[in-house]
Amino acid sequence: MHLAYPAVLAVLLFCTGLYGVLARRNVILVLMSVELMLNAVNLNLVAFDVWLRDTLHAGQALTLFTIALAAAEIGIGLAIVLLVYRNRGSSDLDRLRDLAERADDADAADRDPQQPDTKAEATA
Template identity: 75%
Template sequence: MHVVYPLVVSALLFSIGVYGVLARRNAILVLMSVELMLNAVNLNLVVFDVWLRDRLHGGQVLTLFVIVIAAAEVGLGLAIVLSVFRNRRTIDVDRLRDLSERDLMSPTTAGPPGSGPSGPPTPPDAGPAAPGPRPAPSGSGSAGALDPSEAG
């Protein structure tokens, strides 16, 4: 078996995954494309394992691990997608633009819970677990507001 064949297939598969990640709007399709890329990596791992005749079978074991991690990733990713969907009624990634500046974009909705703060005018709520120093009273108010969410 020439190693080049599976490697080329893997490279092409990876590129297709890249295209999917970059071009798809639906978050679930983006997740699928990520799976494609992971599979390309898996193929690479297996091929090199076979080619190098690894005694520890590192490539194949790692492939198994990647599969497991991919499963976990899909689980978490879908949970996030669902949570976004619950709050926004949409999972189009190009409409989730809370990272952008306010005056450029149309004032979209609130920050999704758990995905970081968004609205500059809102002071971070005085939660019970609010950490001591709030660094920036104006602007993002990022640090003070992020802490409680990271605690979850």
């Protein structure tokens, strides 16, 4: 098989995931797109490992590690998403703007409602 087939498929999957990460608004859909990007990388690793016939099978071992890391990442990510949803009542990325810089200075209005939230997140 030509190496170009899996390489091109991996590139297209990665760019699909890139579009999803940039364009989606729900946090869980963004996590799905991240999974697509990770899978594209895994496909590249397996294809190059089979091509190079590595005696250590570094590509396949790294693929297994990446799959395990992706599972850990999705667990932690969903815990964080659920925590944000419990605190804010929304999983909309466009509305989580507490760390954004604003043109108009609304510090006095923001600081007081933010205080219990940040404290709760720090202690939770």
